[in-house]
Amino acid sequence: MAHDDLEAYPLTGRFLMGRLRHALSTEEKQVLESLVETVEALDEPTTILARGKLCDRSTMLLEGTLLRTIEQGERRFIVGVHVPGDFADLHCFALKRLDHNLVTIGPAKVGYVPHTRLEELMEQRPHLARLLWFSSLLDAAVHRQWILKLEQLPAVKRVAHFFAELWHRLDLVGLGRRDGLRTPLIQADLADMCGTTAIHMNRALGQLRKEGIAEFRRGTLYVPDRQALERFADFDPSYLYGKGDLRVRNELG
Amino acid sequence: MAHDDLEAYPLTGRFLMGRLRHALSTEEKQVLESLVETVEALDEPTTILARGKLCDRSTMLLEGTLLRTIEQGERRFIVGVHVPGDFADLHCFALKRLDHNLVTIGPAKVGYVPHTRLEELMEQRPHLARLLWFSSLLDAAVHRQWILKLEQLPAVKRVAHFFAELWHRLDLVGLGRRDGLRTPLIQADLADMCGTTAIHMNRALGQLRKEGIAEFRRGTLYVPDRQALERFADFDPSYLYGKGDLRVRNELG
DNA sequence: CGTTCCCTTGAGTAGTTTCAATACTTGTGG
DNA sequence: CCACAAGTATTGAAACTACTCAAGGGAACG
Numbered sequence: 318m319a320h321d322d323l324e325a326y327p328l329t330g331r332f333l334m335g336r337l338r339h340a341l342s343t344e345e346k347q348v349l350e351s352l353v354e355t356v357e358a359l360d361e362p363t364t365i366l367a368r369g370k371l372c373d374r375s376t377m378l379l380e381g382t383l384l385r386t387i388e389q390g391e392r393r394f395i396v397g398v399h400v401p402g403d404f405a406d407l408h409c410f411a412l413k414r415l416d417h418n419l420v421t422i423g424p425a426k427v428g429y430v431p432h433t434r435l436e437e438l439m440e441q442r443p444h445l446a447r448l449l450w451f452s453s454l455l456d457a458a459v460h461r462q463w464i465l466k467l468e469q470l471p472a473v474k475r476v477a478h479f480f481a482e483l484w485h486r487l488d489l490v491g492l493g494r495r496d497g498l499r500t501p502l503i504q505a506d507l508a509d510m511c512g513t514t515a516i517h518m519n520r521a522l523g524q525l526r527k528e529g530i531a532e533f534r535r536g537t538l539y540v541p542d543r544q545a546l547e548r549f550a551d552f553d554p555s556y557l558y559g560k561g562d563l564r565v566r567n568e569l570g
Numbered sequence: 571m572a573h574d575d576l577e578a579y580p581l582t583g584r585f586l587m588g589r590l591r592h593a594l595s596t597e598e599k600q601v602l603e604s605l606v607e608t609v610e611a612l613d614e615p616t617t618i619l620a621r622g623k624l625c626d627r628s629t630m631l632l633e634g635t636l637l638r639t640i641e642q643g644e645r646r647f648i649v650g651v652h653v654p655g656d657f658a659d660l661h662c663f664a665l666k667r668l669d670h671n672l673v674t675i676g677p678a679k680v681g682y683v684p685h686t687r688l689e690e691l692m693e694q695r696p697h698l699a700r701l702l703w704f705s706s707l708l709d710a711a712v713h714r715q716w717i718l719k720l721e722q723l724p725a726v727k728r729v730a731h732f733f734a735e736l737w738h739r740l741d742l743v744g745l746g747r748r749d750g751l752r753t754p755l756i757q758a759d760l761a762d763m764c765g766t767t768a769i770h771m772n773r774a775l776g777q778l779r780k781e782g783i784a785e786f787r788r789g790t791l792y793v794p795d796r797q798a799l800e801r802f803a804d805f806d807p808s809y810l811y812g813k814g815d816l817r818v819r820n821e822l823g
Numbered sequence: 824c825g826t827t828c829c830c831t832t833g834a835g836t837a838g839t840t841t842c843a844a845t846a847c848t849t850g851t852g853g
Numbered sequence: 854c855c856a857c858a859a860g861t862a863t864t865g866a867a868a869c870t871a872c873t874c875a876a877g878g879g880a881a882c883g
Contacts, residue, residue, distance in 0.1 A: 460713035468765030512721030
């Protein structure tokens, strides 16, 4: 079914996959697919939307990795990461301007949805609108987990937690691998999202390697024992609302 | 205008005040007010909604303070704080279960909105629904700022930033004071939301006091120079999406 | 074959935690 | 009114975690 969707809906087929995608009717999936007006392939790192800029369209990430960044003086911080299937800036639909930047790294493909289409949808398809809302609440749940992680864990466990999260999120949209993952993120990026310096991040990764929990080398993460990684990082995937005790069981309308 | 609203809509009059409340029609304000089915006054700390529990209603905070907490082993962490006028768990409407707890501290008053009413609203009042969505995106923006704060700032500046934020948010809903604020939060709570130990938080508060930036004593925050506080904490209120020019209101909180 | 970007290592300093102990505040009952 | 308990706030010293500055090594790409 997952794979049927990817063939039938090459652009939006991963939206909410592993979560509430099953609550979408065939008609709704078609409407969703038709929302994407233009598709853009970006090979170089690109700022899709800069902080404070007015915008009239929202972005769905189709392939690659997208970051939410905030510049602060010399340094850049990362406050969010997206995987394919994520509707990255629904925020922008309601807020009109963002408090942060949206930036691609590595090769990526994005689809743009004009806000006029979303307005129609709000009026005419409340059930689908509700699922878009739902997807933006999932983002908030991830944000909360990042807050918790930053409050609670030392640097080593923060990266470990991030690796575990990213892996799970890739799994949910059908992009998971057996023994790890590949990502365009570099050590400095990991530092920027874990609130450490790049140098300290390097030492943290060294420790993960030495303890046999995870090996991260130039964009390739290799994990010999997934459970060991998740145990080490105090990782509990339920906040992703995929599988686990928070999973949404009802069919929403 | 603000005050008319508080009289005309005693329950929901602070909802989106200072933000997009002006975009609500009179009729919509009435509908909103009518959503609140029951009101509850809570004097003791109470868990309104526990992690993982199914729920069929959402909560608007009418008076007092509400926390989002996550228990982790022995310790409790705070991943969010709410002020009157906040629709605290719209999440719950879409997600059905929360990944965290909702807890009141100090005397508080809450209003409950049955999800059946929200479902009607999604169908029949898309514009109002969009503003509810907007309000949940504001929460996410605050989350991101917390992430940034935790990534970027040392403990002293984290509390300072939180004080600045709380003060602004109280201002927005007409509960601001001239020279500071009162809150039921204790030092241990501040520690739980800044990712430090209570002891270190105590020293941080001592430093703020010594440097003349802020004085926090048993729930009372006194700030001699607001700009100095905000400068110290690298605080920029734009992420709260309020009006550019915030005016301090003097009436009681 | 040399840039350029990315990663690694070392030593000294600053920020934070832990453990342990001491006060202050508020409310209660004698 | 005082004694007491519970919760909250404060202080000191040692251990740990993370940061800064400084320098060196490795891979990829023209």
